[in-house]
Amino acid sequence: MKLIGIEEHFLTKEVSSAWRAIGLEARDPSVAYHGGQMERRLLDLADERLALMDESELDVQVLSLTTPALHDLAPESVELAQRVNDAIAAAVVRHPTRFQALATLPVALPDEAAEELERCVRTLGFKGTMLCGRVGDRNLEDPAFAPIFQSAEALGAPVLLHPRTPDKAVRTAYYSGFAPMVDASFATYGLGWHYDAGIQFIRLVLSGTFDRLPGLQVILGHWGELVLFYAERLAAMDRVSELAHPVAHYLRNNLYVTASGMFLPHYMERAASIVGTDCLLFSTDFPYQYRHGRDARLFLDNCGLDEPATAAFAFANWMRLTGA
Template sequence: MTLVAIEEHWICPALTTALEDVPRPDESLAFNELGDHAQRLTDLDEGRIAAMDAQGIDVSVLALTPPGTQSLPPGEAVRLSRTANDLAAAAVGRNPARFRALSTLPMSSPEHVVDELVRAKGLGHVGTMVYGRSGKRFLDDPAYDDFFAAAADLGQPVFIHPQIPSESVRDASYRGLGDLTDLALATFGWGWHVDTATAALRLILRGTFDRHPALQVVLGHWGEMLLFWLDRADSLARVADLPHPVSHYIRTNFHITASGMLNPALLRHALSVTTVDRLLFSTDYPFQHPSRDEIGTFLGHFDSDEDRRKFSSANAAALYGLAL
């Protein structure tokens, strides 16, 4: 069975240097240096393909690891987004049977985002990865509406990836427990996921999908907790005067990937609120390391070979236009 992993991270050395040189570097950059992460993230050739082979993965959709370029000044964000997209396109060109890529966009410069999205699609990028906030500007800000219109028109799915919460939110909710615990709570332990779910919910409440019904968005980590709160979130639609409940948009405009969290209980809940056609496989490489056996065991929890095929590859092929 063909296996496509859609959220497989890499780093651009020039971007990493720029991010480390800003006055207050993003603390989550430290995760890229843990263990052998740096080596794995920079390898876009034989080492990565060997890791894919060991897990039984046929195609990896490369996505720049957080925090992207959105924390950089506009001019630098534009330049380094182009650099990252060129590097990813070159990696795909060297191994077109094994790699595809998501583009990086200069979200701190909204007026340049559409141009880079169009350019990146011309390079062969099959979608894009963004974050819920750029500085103080939320992703649902009207400044990005042209971007969402273009993404819908171009058939470029938008993956909203977690990022560290703002300093003000961290001060209010994620400090006072010790430096390492504070960082873990603000990132992989909780804050990343709440922040991303909120960004997705704000897009719905802003009417983004009513203006752009063809727009498709991907959320990782089984929907960043949003799938588990739809009974309550649906009540927001009435207050926001939306034509549909929140759960309608989740089933119509959102795709959900596992991000290496191969827990059958999470699968069962996802299938209770959306359909198997909306679920996608990923490992969140190199931050999760499911083995070939663990992946095979998880796939055994689907009800049919057809459902397994959809999750393993068919849904990704349809969403990203992959010829497998």
């Protein structure tokens, strides 16, 4: 059975240099996570990556620029995004049966980002895009970012909402008071990243984004970034939200959920009960969640779904979503 991982990351030396040039590591501790072996694996788009894919029996990686992508870069990000996307398009051409791609966008410049998304989908054959939460002090439902989401809906291109580090004021209030490394991990991969990504999706819902753009499809990693586990509480807002539909409607009609290497059948069962098995997507969150051996394939073989639903999870839902 074909196995497609839809949240598999890369980095380029140029992007890493651009982060360092603006001192981003001082504001976003996750930048420091991209060193050593992790950096080597992120930078590699050839032999080592393919070998690790073979080891885990993953047939296809859908490549996306790792967090925080270009969200903190402004004027220079347009040409930088173009160069990144052209480089990834070349990697896909070299390995067309192994790689697909999500567009890297200059999100601080939404009109240009919308144009780049269209170029990536129509000209380069990319499958969608990935956004990493807040841009400066603006959340993604800010009207300024409407051109990106309008373009995504018009193109039929899904938007993966990836975690990024919460704002410093939030980290200080909720994720500080321990040793520096504990504070950083608590605010990022321990918990903060995932609340942040889930909140971005709920803000899109509450702002009426999906009422205005009913065809827009969003993907959340890590089995829904905590959102699905509080679906019943979110539904309580129906009496005050003044949306066109109950919150449950948007969870079922505008949201896909992916594993991100969290190979936990009971999490998948919860996700399926909310969004349906036709909206489950496979991913390993390479290289962050990478484990040696056949973990990816073993999870697929033992996930508890029947054969048609397993095939949908493994590859068919992604192919239907992206028209592949």
